[in-house]
Every structure is written in structure tokens, then in C-alpha cells.
Amino acid sequence: xxxxxxxxxxxxxxxxxxxxxxxxxxxxxxxxxxxxxxxxxxxxxxxxxxxxxxxxxxxxxxxxxxxxxxxxxxxxxxxxxxxxxxxxxxxxxxxxxxxxxxxxxxxxxxxxxxxxxxxxxxxxxxxxxxxxxxxxxxxxxxxxxxxxxxxxxxxxxxxxxxxxxxxxxxxxxxxxxxxxxxxxxxxxxxxxxxx
Numbered sequence: 001x002x003x004x005x006x007x008x009x010x011x012x013x014x015x016x017x018x019x020x021x022x023x024x025x026x027x028x029x030x031x032x033x034x035x036x037x038x039x040x041x042x043x044x045x046x047x048x049x050x051x052x053x054x055x056x057x058x059x060x061x062x063x064x065x066x067x068x069x070x071x072x073x074x075x076x077x078x079x080x081x082x083x084x085x086x087x088x089x090x091x092x093x094x095x096x097x098x099x100x101x102x103x104x105x106x107x108x109x110x111x112x113x114x115x116x117x118x119x120x121x122x123x124x125x126x127x128x129x130x131x132x133x134x135x136x137x138x139x140x141x142x143x144x145x146x147x148x149x150x151x152x153x154x155x156x157x158x159x160x161x162x163x164x165x166x167x168x169x170x171x172x173x174x175x176x177x178x179x180x181x182x183x184x185x186x187x188x189x190x191x192x193x194x195x
Contacts, residue, residue, distance in 0.1 A: 097124025
């Protein structure tokens with residue numbers, strides 16, 4: 001698959017740039033299977049077209065295709081950050097590692113929301129089903145630890161304000177407030193925060 005940039009000038013086609021197109025893990029494997037079914041390559045050749053990171057993406061929990069297309073999902077996206085670590089998570093909001101550990105011990109799924117994570121947060125990060133931070137990038141503590149543990153993470157979400165003292169997440173654009181215990185979802189593959 002190629003990503004091609006071109007222009008037409010004076011009835012002439014000019015190729016400006018061509019590079020390998022980016023694709024998700026699901027798309028990569030679907031393309032490989034289709035190439036084999038169409039007889040365009042062997043199974044061995046098709047496997048060489050699938051990157052290890054694409055296979056890894058399939059091992060994480062995800063929202064179903066139906067859920068992603070649903071109105072509840074598309075209208076429920078309240079913020080977008082960086083896709084720090086792939087996977088989907090649903091859980092009650094917590095704001096401290098201790099809360100995450102206690103609620104997980106009680107059998108609850110939790111999303112740990114922090115302004116930014118630090119090594120002191122790892123107990124809560126381990127207990128959480130997903131991690132949400134307002135600051136940080138793809139190489140931030142939250143993203144690196146989450147990827148290493150296979151946990152979904154949305155980081156650097158500048159659309160939100162995390163107040164750890166008041167235990168709230170406020171959506172900057174709408175002013176909507178989520179409090180400790182409110183259930184939210186995160187999509188670590190897209191960086192979306194869903195109501």
C-alpha cells in the first residue's frame with residue numbers, strides 16, 4: 001500500500017512523493033490474508049508484510065467494530081490526547097494509586113487519571129485497567145510503562161484538566177466534569193476519551 005502525492009499541471013501528471021502507507025494492525029493482517037486469498041503471494045510472503053507491532057496490537061482489548069460505529073461512541077468522545085499505548089479500557093475514575101489498588105482489590109475496573117505519572121504511581125498503574133494523563137508525550141512515564149505492561153493509555157490529553165485534589169477531570173471545551181467513581185472509557189489506539 002502506498003501513500004502517493006501528485007498534482008496535475010497543464011494536463012500533465014506530476015508525481016511529487018510516494019511512500020509506504022501507514023495502517024493499523026487489523027488492516028495489515030486483513031491485507032495479508034486478502035493477498036493470499038487472491039493468489040498474489042504465498043502465506044510466507046504475506047507474513048513478511050505484517051510488522052510485529054501490528055500483531056501486538058491485536059493482542060490488546062479493543063472496542064468492537066459495531067461499538068466504534070455506534071452513535072453512543074461517536075457522540076461520546078469528549079477529549080482526544082496521544083495514543084500512548086494501544087487497547088481499550090472502561091472503568092471508574094480514580095485519582096491516586098491507593099484508590100486504584102483498593103478498588104481493584106474490590107473487583108472494580110478503574111481508569112487512573114493523573115496530571116502526569118511518576119515512579120511513585122506504579123502500584124496504581126498496575127492495578128488500573130487504563131491510564132489517562134493530561135500532560136506527557138509518547139515517551140512519557142505513563143506511555144512507556146503502559147506499553148511495557150500492555151495497558152491502554154491516553155497521555156498528553158490537553159483537552160482535559162485533571163484536578164487531583166478535587167478528584168475531577170474537566171473537559172476544557174465543554175466544561176463537563178467527571179468525578180471519582182464516574183465510568184469512562186479510553187481508546188489507547190486513537191487517544192480518545194469517551195463518556
